[in-house]
Amino acid sequence: MAQPIISIRNLTTAFKLRSGWFPAVRDVSLDVERNETLCLVGESGCGKSITAMSAMGLMRTVKGCRVTGEVWFEDLDLTKLDEHAMRTIRGNRLAMIFQEPMTSLNPVLPIGQQVGEPLMFHRGMTRHEADEEAVRLLELVKIPDARRRLNQYPHQFSGGMRQRVMIAMALACGPDVLFADEPTTALDVTIQSQVLALLDEIREEHAFALVLITHDMGVVATIADRVAVMYGGEIVELAKTSVLFKSPRHPYTEALLKAIPRSDQDTKDLCAIEGQVPPIYDMPPACRFAPRCELREEICVEEHPDLRTRRGGKTHLTRCHVRNRVSRRSAA
Amino acid sequence: MLRYTLKRLGSTIPTLIAVLTVIFVIIRIAPGDPAIAILGDNASQQAIDALRDRLGLNEPLLEQYWYFLTDALTGNLGNSLVSGRSVLNEVLEVLPHTLDLTIASIIIGVIVGIPVGILAAVYRNGPVDYVARITSLLGLSFPSFYTAILLILAFAIHFPWFPVISNANLSDPGDRLYNLVLPALSLGLIMVAYVARTTRASMIEALGADYIRTARAKGAPALVVIARHGFRNAIIPVITVIGLYLGILIGNSVIIEIVFNRPGLGKLIVGALEQRDYTMLQGLMVIYAFFIVLTNLVTDLAYGMSDPRVKYQ
Numbered sequence: 326m327a328q329p330i331i332s333i334r335n336l337t338t339a340f341k342l343r344s345g346w347f348p349a350v351r352d353v354s355l356d357v358e359r360n361e362t363l364c365l366v367g368e369s370g371c372g373k374s375i376t377a378m379s380a381m382g383l384m385r386t387v388k389g390c391r392v393t394g395e396v397w398f399e400d401l402d403l404t405k406l407d408e409h410a411m412r413t414i415r416g417n418r419l420a421m422i423f424q425e426p427m428t429s430l431n432p433v434l435p436i437g438q439q440v441g442e443p444l445m446f447h448r449g450m451t452r453h454e455a456d457e458e459a460v461r462l463l464e465l466v467k468i469p470d471a472r473r474r475l476n477q478y479p480h481q482f483s484g485g486m487r488q489r490v491m492i493a494m495a496l497a498c499g500p501d502v503l504f505a506d507e508p509t510t511a512l513d514v515t516i517q518s519q520v521l522a523l524l525d526e527i528r529e530e531h532a533f534a535l536v537l538i539t540h541d542m543g544v545v546a547t548i549a550d551r552v553a554v555m556y557g558g559e560i561v562e563l564a565k566t567s568v569l570f571k572s573p574r575h576p577y578t579e580a581l582l583k584a585i586p587r588s589d590q591d592t593k594d595l596c597a598i599e600g601q602v603p604p605i606y607d608m609p610p611a612c613r614f615a616p617r618c619e620l621r622e623e624i625c626v627e628e629h630p631d632l633r634t635r636r637g638g639k640t641h642l643t644r645c646h647v648r649n650r651v652s653r654r655s656a657a
Numbered sequence: 658m659l660r661y662t663l664k665r666l667g668s669t670i671p672t673l674i675a676v677l678t679v680i681f682v683i684i685r686i687a688p689g690d691p692a693i694a695i696l697g698d699n700a701s702q703q704a705i706d707a708l709r710d711r712l713g714l715n716e717p718l719l720e721q722y723w724y725f726l727t728d729a730l731t732g733n734l735g736n737s738l739v740s741g742r743s744v745l746n747e748v749l750e751v752l753p754h755t756l757d758l759t760i761a762s763i764i765i766g767v768i769v770g771i772p773v774g775i776l777a778a779v780y781r782n783g784p785v786d787y788v789a790r791i792t793s794l795l796g797l798s799f800p801s802f803y804t805a806i807l808l809i810l811a812f813a814i815h816f817p818w819f820p821v822i823s824n825a826n827l828s829d830p831g832d833r834l835y836n837l838v839l840p841a842l843s844l845g846l847i848m849v850a851y852v853a854r855t856t857r858a859s860m861i862e863a864l865g866a867d868y869i870r871t872a873r874a875k876g877a878p879a880l881v882v883i884a885r886h887g888f889r890n891a892i893i894p895v896i897t898v899i900g901l902y903l904g905i906l907i908g909n910s911v912i913i914e915i916v917f918n919r920p921g922l923g924k925l926i927v928g929a930l931e932q933r934d935y936t937m938l939q940g941l942m943v944i945y946a947f948f949i950v951l952t953n954l955v956t957d958l959a960y961g962m963s964d965p966r967v968k969y970q
Contacts, residue, residue, distance in 0.1 A: 383873060416876030423874075428867040433889045433964055443875045478965040494875065 329356035330534045331380070331419075331502050336394035338372075338379045340605065346391065347605040349375045351558040353394075354632075357502065362528060362535040364545045364566075366581070367555035370602050373538045374424075376555070377504040381421050382411040398502070417447040420495035424507040426487035430479040436463075436490055437475030443497040462493040466523060485516035492524065502534045509544065521548055542585045546570060554578045557602060557613030560632055564641040574635075574643040577614045612646065620647045661961045661968040669954050674726065676946040681725050684939060685718070691935050695738060712935075734940035739932045744940035747925065753827055755921040758910050761841035763903065766848025771895065773849070774856025778891075779883060781861060789853055796850030801909050805843035805916040812839060823917045840917045844909055848902060855898040856891065863891040892963050900956030904949050 338350040350372040357363050365373040378384050379392045382403055396403040398418065403411060420443075423429040431439055440462055441455030450458065456475060463471035466489040479487055488508055495503055505524065509517035525548050528535045539545060545552055545566065552569045554562040554577065562575040573579045580598045600617040609615050615625040624646045632644040643649055684691075692708040693700065709715055713724065728734065734744035777789040799807075813821045825836035863869070864887050872886040911923030922941065929937035960967045 381874060383870065386873075412876045412878065414876070416874055421874045423867060423871060425867055429871045431868040431872070431886050431890070432966060434885070435965075442872075442877065442881075446876050446878070446881075480966050491871070494871075 328358075330359040330398070332356045332395075332397040333376070333380055334395040334397065336376065336379055336392070336396065338375050338384055339391045339393075341389035341391070342606055344606065347608075349558050349605050350379060353555075353558075353560055355553060355560070355563075357534045357536055359501065359534050360528075360532045361550045362525070362537060362548055364549035364552045365536060365538045365555060366540060366542065366545055366552060368540060368602050371555045372558040373540075373555055374506050375558075377421065377506055377536060377538055381415055381419055381504060382406070382408075383415075383421075385411075413447065416443045416495075416500075417498045418500055419502050419504070420498070420500035421504040421506065422488070422491045422495045422508050424510050426484055426491055426511060429491060430487055432479055435476045435478060436482070440490060440494045440497060443494065447498050458497070459493070462497055463490070465496065465527065466490070466493045468493070484512050485520060488512060488516075488520050489523065492520075492527070496527065496531070499531065500533055502536065503528070504536045504538070506538045507540070508537070510539070510541070517544075518547075524548070542581060554581065557608055558605065559613060559644060560642075561614065561644045562642065563632070568641055574641065574648045575614075575645050576618050576620050576648070612644075620645075622647055658961060658968060662958060665954060665957050665961070669950055672953075673730070673947065673950050676950065677726055677729050677943065678722075680939065680942050680946060681722055684935075695933050695935060729943050734943060735936040737929075737934055737937045739929075739934045739937070744937055747937070748922065748940065748944055751920045751922060751925055754825065754919060755907070755910055755914070755923065757825075757833065757837055758840055758844065758913065758919070758921065759903070759906050761837050762844035762848050762906060763899065765841060765845030766852045766902075767899070769845075770849040770852025771856050774853040774895075775860055775883065775888060777853065777857040778860035778864060786857075789857065793850040793853045796846050797854075799847075801843050801847055802912045802916050804846055805840070805913055808839045808843055809916075821917075823919045825919075836919075840913050840919055843913055843916075844906060847909075848899075848906065851898055851902055852895060855895050859891040859894040860887060863887045866890070889963070893960065896956060896959045896963065900952055900959075903952045903956075907945065907948060 333353060333355040336350060336353045337348050339346040339348040353372075353376055355363070355376075365376065367373055375384065380396050380403070382396075384390050384392050385408065392404060394404065398414070401414075403414065406414070430436075437456050437459045438452070440459040441450070441452070444450040444455040444458050445452065459475060460471045463474065468474060468486060468489050474482075479490075482490060488511075491508070508524065509520050512520060521544060524535065524537075537544070537548060549566045552562075552564060552566050553560050554569075554575065556577050562569065562573065562578045564574075569578065570582065573582055577598075584597060598617060603609065603613070603616070609626065611627055611629050612618070612621075612625040615621050618625065628646065630644045630646045630649070632642050633649060634640075634642050635649055690705070690709075691712065692705045692714065696704055696708060713721055716724075732745055734748075736743055737747060740747070773789050773793075777786040780786055809821055813819050819839045820836060823836035823840055825833045827833060864883075868890075869882060869886055872882045877886065907922070910921060911926060913919070914921040914923035915927065922944070925937070926941055928934070929941065
């Protein structure tokens with residue numbers, strides 16, 4: 326594996342509740358390479374967004390929230406930087422786009438100003454220079470008639486167009502890593518694929534690392550190079566996309582894949598995963614998926630499983646006692 | 658913005674006519690004959706008839722309405738029954754005092770209330786916030802005349818820094834300001850409380866919005882996040898409250914003008930009431946209505962400036 330552009334080590338983000346501190350993200354380690362698309366997948370509340378927000382340093386000002394671990398970016402541990410230093414990286418070298426294009430743009434500022442702002446913060450551009458650059462950025466994300474739309478406000482844009490504006494804003498300073506938190510979830514299906522295709526195209530062209538957060542396995546299959554499956558705040562499986570889809574190892578990943586509705590199969594085979602993700606104050610101490618797992622054994626409720634490869638493998642990591650013990654062939 | 662302004666200006670005239678109509682109707686349906694009320698029960702029928710004729714009360718109702726409307730809209734508010742002077746002139750003479758008072762209290766409310774509200778929201782549940790919340794609650798609980806008396810006791814009598822009776826010489830700006838301090842403070846402190854509380858609430862809402870997260874993700878400095886992204890959005894409810902209380906403030910100034918024995922519309926009203934000066938009262942009602950309509954116009958224009966969405970609706 327080449328030198329990762331960003332390396333998250335043992336990231337834990339805990340929230341203070343009435344009865345103590347509870348981790349929403351626990352011991353997450355991830356390396357992302359330049360030029361790759363890594364998908365973080367999992368159900369709502371599994372800690373995907375918190376992982377990205379923590380890496381961006383956006384959780385540090387949240388009251389009752391504590392981030393531990395390391396986030397390495399170019400010989401810098403971002404978790405050790407003060408807010409002032411972090412601000413010079415955020416929106417500059419690391420950028421993020423959010424799920425809700427409707428509410429993520431400021432309703433009272435013109436689009437041009439919002440897109441140009443990072444350039445004024447990080448490149449010291451004047452408003453006029455930033456506006457000129459904003460036109461180029463809006464054209465990059467294929468917003469027609471960009472110059473005229475510069476002075477328009479978010480309410481004059483459709484959902485898909487607003488998400489393009491968000492992407493333009495995130496790309497303003499040419500980031501090395503782009504976190505995209507469910508960028509297409511709030512959009513119509515046809516618009517979804519347009520925006521995804523745009524993201525993919527721009528990433529290829531500009532060679533940054535894309536960390537895409539999604540719960541849509543269809544999106545994963547289209548765009549991801551590697552996939553990290555999260556459950557209950559932990560990564561339970563990490564593998565190349567093709568490997569994960571062909572031979573998922575963690576029972577949760579299997580269940581996720583089975584839960585995708587497919588037009589070429591009878592709908593009665595569609596499997597839902599029984600139960601729900603437990604709340605963070607009521608996480609099983611050992612394997613977090615154990616209560617919902619069909620393969621559950623005694624050890625699963627007694628001992629916390631490690632995320633590791635099976636003998637011989639290097640890139641396919643799984644956090645499962647059962648699957649990491651028996652070989653896949655004999656289990657099948 | 659120009660189209661919005663013109664549209665909004667256009668809608669002011671029907672509003673003004675509607676308000677004038679209400680004033681006209683209220684005066685007509687109020688029980689009692691104004692002529693008898695003015696002249697007293699012992700007046701001769703002859704005198705009453707003469708006055709009714711002078712007041713135009715013998716004309717057909719529609720004709721009275723037409724004269725009232727056209728007179729009011731052209732600024733002819735008749736003559737005072739007591740002094741015989743033009744109502745408009747009497748009003749214009751004291752209006753600067755009332756405007757001084759109202760505008761000064763708004764300015765105090767804005768320049769103190771908004772920063773306090775913002776600080777309280779940014780340091781929510783911290784010491785600043787608690788102090789701001791408790792003092793603003795106190796500010797709201799004290800009626801303005803009580804605050805006025807306390808201020809007089811403290812800063813006019815105990816420390817004789819300011820005059821007890823504020824009758825300013827309008828041509829001397831220094832004297833005008835000097836006489837304005839205590840009255841403006843008594844009204845302004847209430848304004849501070851209202852503005853601070855509204856600013857705090859809407860600022861807390863704005864700071865929790867998704868676009869604030871976006872701004873932080875861009876690497877925006879804290880001040881830009883608070884001012885450009887937070888406050889630009891939070892100001893809209895604050896404008897509403899200022900506009901709303903501007904009307905109440907004009908009413909409240911009546912009391913303050915009496916406490917400080919200060920000339921102004923308030924004292925004019927009380928005098929007119931005591932002396933049954935019907936034309937003066939009617940004229941003052943028209944003037945007040947005009948100011949309220951004007952206030953609303955200014956508020957709406959301020960909306961248009963602060964929220965781009967308003968213009969397109």
